[in-house]
Amino acid sequence: xxxxxxxxxxxxxxxxxxxxxxxxxxxxxxxxxxxxxxxxxxxxxxxxxxxxxxxxxxxxxxxxxxxxxxxxxxxxxxxxxxxxxxxxxxxxxxxxxxxxxxxxxxxxxxxxxxxxxxxxxxxxxxxxxxxxxxxxxxxxxxxxxxxxxxxxxxxxxxxxxxxxxxxxxxxxxxxxxxxxxxxxxxxxxxxxxxxxxxxxxxxxxxxxxxxxxxxxxxxxxx
Numbered sequence: 001x002x003x004x005x006x007x008x009x010x011x012x013x014x015x016x017x018x019x020x021x022x023x024x025x026x027x028x029x030x031x032x033x034x035x036x037x038x039x040x041x042x043x044x045x046x047x048x049x050x051x052x053x054x055x056x057x058x059x060x061x062x063x064x065x066x067x068x069x070x071x072x073x074x075x076x077x078x079x080x081x082x083x084x085x086x087x088x089x090x091x092x093x094x095x096x097x098x099x100x101x102x103x104x105x106x107x108x109x110x111x112x113x114x115x116x117x118x119x120x121x122x123x124x125x126x127x128x129x130x131x132x133x134x135x136x137x138x139x140x141x142x143x144x145x146x147x148x149x150x151x152x153x154x155x156x157x158x159x160x161x162x163x164x165x166x167x168x169x170x171x172x173x174x175x176x177x178x179x180x181x182x183x184x185x186x187x188x189x190x191x192x193x194x195x196x197x198x199x200x201x202x203x204x205x206x207x208x209x210x211x212x213x214x215x216x217x218x219x220x221x222x
Contacts, residue, residue: 008063
């Protein structure tokens with residue numbers, strides 16, 4: 001079974017896309033966040049499973065009301081644990097592999113370029129690699145895919161992929177690649193995509209974002 005794990009914040013105004021909100025206002029930044037997440041949901045291959053890992057822990061009803069209409073094939077909703085991003089990603093990986101999922105794909109909610117074809121490329125890369133990464137232009141990554149270890153106990157080493165990483169920095173990808181190689185895992189890099197974190201990244205993808213917002217408005221009006 002293939003599972004996309006969405007690592008998300010509840011889209012409460014003032015609590016998402018805070019760097020972008022400083023430039024364009026919290027309400028508009030939240031609207032863009034919602035539109036990006038909804039678009040990504042629409043691009044997930046229909047036969048794949050989806051697990052939504054959300055924060056804060058009291059937001060399940062809000063998250064279900066928001067995303068269940070977008071994920072028509074169904075989804076699981078689980079709260080993230082407390083801790084830094086590395087600890088939270090480790091929990092997601094352990095949880096999914098404990099469910100005997102064969103392949104998992106970790107994504108966030110801020111990449112307008114993630115497409116069904118990109119997911120399928122990532123899946124194909126795991127045919128001959130242990131790890132696949134979709135790099136971000138800013139030095140992070142927009143997707144990380146893993147195959148389930150042959151023995152579940154060996155998944156403990158996967159924790160190191162998320163340990164001692166300078167999250168939200170331009171060093172994330174390089175540090176992750178070092179961790180992958182230290183575990184003697186094979187890795188494939190896909191072509192890089194942009195994510196939307198601040199005004200500069202928004203302006204660089206403005207036409208695409210405007211198209212996504214127009215489509216969202218049209219769907220809701222219909």
